[in-house]
Amino acid sequence: xxxxxxxxxxxxxxxxxxxxxxxxxxxxxxxxxxxxxxxxxxxxxxxxxxxxxxxxxxxxxxxxxxxxxxxxxxxxxxxxxxxxxxxxxxxxxxxxxxxxxxxxxxxxxxxxxxxxxxxxxxxxxxxxxxxxxxxxxxxxxxxxxxxxxxxxxxxxxxxxxxxxxxxxxxxxxxxxxxxxxxxxxxxxxxxxxxxxxxxxxxxxxxxxxxxxxxxxxxxxxxxxxxxxxxxxxxxxxxxxxxxxxxxxxxxxxxxxxxxxxxxxxxxxxxxxxxxxxxxxxxxxxxxxxxxxxxxxxxxxxxxxxxxxxxxxxxxxxxxxxxxxxxxxxxxxxxxxxxxxxxxxxxxxxxxxxxxxxxxxxxxxxxxxxxxxxxxx
Numbered sequence: 001x002x003x004x005x006x007x008x009x010x011x012x013x014x015x016x017x018x019x020x021x022x023x024x025x026x027x028x029x030x031x032x033x034x035x036x037x038x039x040x041x042x043x044x045x046x047x048x049x050x051x052x053x054x055x056x057x058x059x060x061x062x063x064x065x066x067x068x069x070x071x072x073x074x075x076x077x078x079x080x081x082x083x084x085x086x087x088x089x090x091x092x093x094x095x096x097x098x099x100x101x102x103x104x105x106x107x108x109x110x111x112x113x114x115x116x117x118x119x120x121x122x123x124x125x126x127x128x129x130x131x132x133x134x135x136x137x138x139x140x141x142x143x144x145x146x147x148x149x150x151x152x153x154x155x156x157x158x159x160x161x162x163x164x165x166x167x168x169x170x171x172x173x174x175x176x177x178x179x180x181x182x183x184x185x186x187x188x189x190x191x192x193x194x195x196x197x198x199x200x201x202x203x204x205x206x207x208x209x210x211x212x213x214x215x216x217x218x219x220x221x222x223x224x225x226x227x228x229x230x231x232x233x234x235x236x237x238x239x240x241x242x243x244x245x246x247x248x249x250x251x252x253x254x255x256x257x258x259x260x261x262x263x264x265x266x267x268x269x270x271x272x273x274x275x276x277x278x279x280x281x282x283x284x285x286x287x288x289x290x291x292x293x294x295x296x297x298x299x300x301x302x303x304x305x306x307x308x309x310x311x312x313x314x315x316x317x318x319x320x321x322x323x324x325x326x327x328x329x330x331x332x333x334x335x336x337x338x339x340x341x342x343x344x345x346x347x348x349x350x351x352x353x354x355x356x357x358x359x360x361x362x363x364x365x366x367x368x369x370x371x372x373x374x375x376x
Contacts, residue, residue: 017124041135087118089157163343164269175201176365233287242287245331
């Protein structure tokens with residue numbers, strides 16, 4: 001291993017949680033003469049890159065920082081380098097380093113250090129608020145704080161799939177959510193179309209998500225996961241509160257998708273440039289009735305398929321004179337073909353915000369999954 005990379009990894013482990021960026025900076029100063037180090041994190045809306053300590057927010061799409069973030073490769077500009085800070089597909093932001101020589105070996109080492117930093121940020125964020133507080137452009141509502149802490153991440157990449165999701169309005173989301181997990185052989189993905197307002201909506205979604213996780217981690221089938229979550233909600237709310245969810249399980253060896261549609265958001269497949277509506281067996285939302293019996297259905301994916309799960313808030317988003325609707329949605333989804341999943345969901349949410357000329361009023365959840373082939 002390159003000596004500065006090894007030293008940076010040691011510094012990340014040895015430095016207090018709130019100072020990991022400074023610890024890396026000390027190594028970079030000794031090894032490469034880099035005197036300026038700043039971490040820019042992407043905000044909850046995926047619209048701004050916000051500095052950890054000093055500097056202005058970066059919003060211009062053509063800025064070198066955004067080019068590094070979007071293309072996930074180092075960008076040199078005026079003697080400075082913008083290095084992506086990402087791990088396993090989860091994009092946290094970019095590092096600004098200066099001065100940096102135009103040397104491929106140095107850039108490769110800096111990229112390795114930035115990846116190590118991303119792993120350490122994920123590890124220490126539970127024990128300090130420094131990084132969470134710095135990545136918000138405005139205050140989160142209490143309900144939104146609960147929802148974002150519930151998520152497994154915002155994007156994920158493995159050799160067999162790429163995955164991303166986004167919630168809107170990012171700083172005031174209430175009940176919409178998503179969850180995922182994989183074990184190398186299967187990917188589990190759930191998308192919740194929440195109901196209710198404020199903290200009450202977040203509590204409902206949180207209970208459903210933890211019930212689904214509890215059942216999944218116990219090795220229960222997808223139908224039984226739905227049944228357990230359904231019963232947990234009914235036991236507490238007695239049918240007065242319920243929510244819609246789509247549960248999915250993808251076999252990473254065969255591409256076979258198993259789903260349970262519990263009054264779910266819309267599921268569409270982008271295949272060879274065409275948007276295909278996947279028929280689903282509509283079943284009762286979770287928590288509506290006692291002891292609901294849920295059924296699984298299966299369908300195969302083709303290599304290269306892109307799956308979108310779209311919440312009601314997307315289709316119902318209203319502009320000045322009309323709602324967004326399925327026609328506009330399908331047209332936009334076709335244009336996302338060349339994009340990575342995170343860029344696709346970010347672009348769709350951006351298109352929605354432009355359509356309504358501001359933040360969305362109702363919750364909207366978008367999840368994008370690419371099936372790239374059998375697990376090696």
